[in-house]
Amino acid sequence: MVENTSKKNIKSGYVIPHYLYKDKQVKYYGDFGIKIDFSGDEKKWGNHEEVVLEPRKNFFDSNPLTIMGAVLTTGGIMVFYDSSEYKKGSVVLQVGMALFDSENPKILKERKEAPIYKYDLKTKEKVTPLTAVQDGDELVLTWKIGSSKKGEGRIPHPYLYLKNQNKRRIFAGIKKIFDINRHKNNPIIKPKVENNWESKATFNPAALNTGDKIHLIYRAIGQNDMSVLGYASSEDGFNFNERLDTPIYTNGKLNKKTLTNLKVSPISYISGGGGEGGCEDPRLTLIEDTVYLTYTAFDGWGSLRMALSSISLKDFLNKEWNWKKPINISKYGEINKNWVLFPEKIDGKFAIIHSVNPEISIEYLDDLEFKGDKKYIDSPFSTEKNKERWDSWVRGAGPPPIKTDKGWLLIYHAMDFYNDPNRYKMGAMLLDLKDPRKIIARSKEPILEPDEHYENNGWKAGVSYCCGAVEKDGQLLIYYGGADTVSCVAETNLNEFVNKLIETENPKIKVYTKYKKEL
Known part of the structure; x- marks a missing residue:
């Protein structure tokens, strides 16, 4: 008090x-x-x-x-x-x-x-x-x-x-400025010991709202420590009663390379949960009748690249997992994560956010084939930090942006490097609808921090890592991984959240022309 x-x-x-x-x-x-x-x-x-x-x-x-x-x-x-x-x-x-x-x-x-x-x-x-x-x-x-x-x-x-x-x-x-409510039944998806492929961790879910259902594709790690993708769905967005017992996406080509075949030195990267590589941290984007999947492709030793695949919406809904052959869209030998695809074309082009630090970097593309001269997206790497902000180290984008009448809502990952390091928190930005490189508003504090037990008891303590978010009945549903082990959900009113984001970004001052001496 x-x-x-x-x-x-x-x-x-x-x-x-x-x-x-x-x-x-x-x-x-x-x-x-x-x-x-x-x-x-x-x-x-x-x-x-x-x-x-x-x-x-x-x-x-x-x-x-x-x-x-x-x-x-x-x-x-x-x-x-x-x-x-x-x-x-x-x-x-x-x-x-x-x-x-x-x-x-x-x-x-x-x-x-x-x-x-x-x-x-x-x-x-x-x-x-x-x-x-x-x-x-x-x-x-x-x-x-x-x-x-x-x-x-x-x-x-x-x-x-x-x-x-x-x-x-x-x-x-x-x-807190932002009223974000975790669901009482968190975590909503936990590892299943009976399934070897998801017995250790089920976390960082991507989300897609198709009207009648919320679909999650989550990262799963089992006995072989390889990351694959699992599937679950829900009618209300909270109770995921449908969950498949086999993975719906794997990358069979991701095997350890021998020393003679490697072209780069082993990268200094520890993957959350398991260290044997695979398909990590998915994002889902629906454009017209195609579901696009972006994820981090890690071979467990020397390469960490962004990958892109897709599937028809019809096959996705029918659970016929006819995924298109994945394409590596980032440069070989570099560490890239957290790339997201906008859910609609901007000025007739596909748009991919590939960096949010120190500024919003977007690649505009006529298609997503990555053929000819465009073999990959060259993304700048920055560890720039601003010690005057809670998000002194912005790590990357979270889910694909959500379109609102006031701008693109982008949730992102960040750390307070100077005061609270090694804790993954969530922030939010509002980007201009026509030119999303322009930031209209940015949260003055974390919208969600890893404070609950399921965000600290697991493979990595202090992690709330969001890969999925959808709008449902006026509510913003945020899906995230807790402690690199489980999947969770939190919700807030979307319009109120966006309005609060704008209000706190643009403080106002009233000036009174008559000054009272007693003040």
């Missing part, structure tokens, strides 16, 4: 209400760095000069820090501060957040790497930070602009709570 927001005091400080440390009240104050002070009666302060928070070089808050507010939560004392940046003709308003230990308010527990609020205010006037106060479920941020105006920005209040004591990051518990 969150107590009432702190009271402003002398020295631009904030007294924490309903809180005492060693029988004294606590105040955070300062306009360059944040300091702490103590008082026995709130009238006489000890002029304590200890700095508890300073500007950080090479971060958004490298500018002077000015206290705006503080609040007591069950996880500690949250402090909000301004670190705005002055530019020619504008002021970039930036608000940071830090968490101090409630048992010792001088101890910093954690500090947000990125601003919780950022807005480029076009003005040449002086801007002075004022307050950060709670209004219902929102945090209201105010600044004085010049001598007669006030600016006000609002964001969802970052309530803090600890779900359990084993959280890797305190901030993993902030109130």
Whole structure:
């Protein structure tokens, strides 16, 4: 729970209400760095000069820090501060957040790497930070602009709570912007010990909605540690009562090569679940009357390439698995994963997203034959990281984009490389319908993190890896692998999700022309 927001005091400080440390009240104050002070009666302060928070070089808050507010939560004392940046003709308003230990308010527990609020205010006037106060479920941020105006920005209040004591990051518990609900019966697909080919893992499912059914093609690993693809279907998208006992897709040519036949050195790659290669991490795309399958083809030793196959929709629905011979569409000797095909042509061409870092890279093709001069897609490789974001390391696209009236919705995989490494989380982007290289909006926080037991107990802890998503009756159904072992589903209202994505990407500030002196 969150107590009432702190009271402003002398020295631009904030007294924490309903809180005492060693029988004294606590105040955070300062306009360059944040300091702490103590008082026995709130009238006489000890002029304590200890700095508890300073500007950080090479971060958004490298500018002077000015206290705006503080609040007591069950996880500690949250402090909000301004670190705005002055530019020619504008002021970039930036608000940071830090968490101090409630048992010792001088101890910093954690500090947000990125601003919780950022807005480029076009003005040449002086801007002075004022307050950060709670209004219902929102945090209201105010600044004085010049001598007669006030600016006000609002964001969802970052309530803090600890779900359990084993959280890797305190901030993993902030109130979520996106309302994503895991299904109560997760995991929806588990390994079957009686089937040798899927006895160890059944995860990372691709999804396809054909109207009357949701079809999943999932990656399966059995006793030989080879990855093959299995099939399951459901009428409601949650209960997958139909499941085949034999794999529906394998790549028989993926065998270990001898040293003399290898043209590249062994790649440094550990495949989730099993290490003997096969068909990994499928995606399904329906275009007209053809179902396209993209997947990672791994030979278990020296080659990891993107592959493409297809099947007629009629054969797919009849479960006659007459797959077209697969084509390797990425360059030999390179590591490529997470390529997705748009579900419709763009300007008359097939479109494949083959990279999302540091920008959206799309290959436009007249056909998907990869003959003649076009033998493969040359995809740039980047490990570029942005430490100011939760998704400092964007790993790749998740499912094929879903078309909405406001843009292409793309779910992606990412890690917080600097603060929470080795945990696969999901983010979301909204891409322009006509030119999907343009990002309209991008999630300010993960839409789903690997917090549940089935996302941590398995071949690889801390993994929520999405390869499938569909729209059904206005709901967005997200299918993902948990801990590289099982298949899961989560849902949210699609329109509300997209609207929230846009709202949080484009924060607004209200400017009042009459400034009240008491503020």
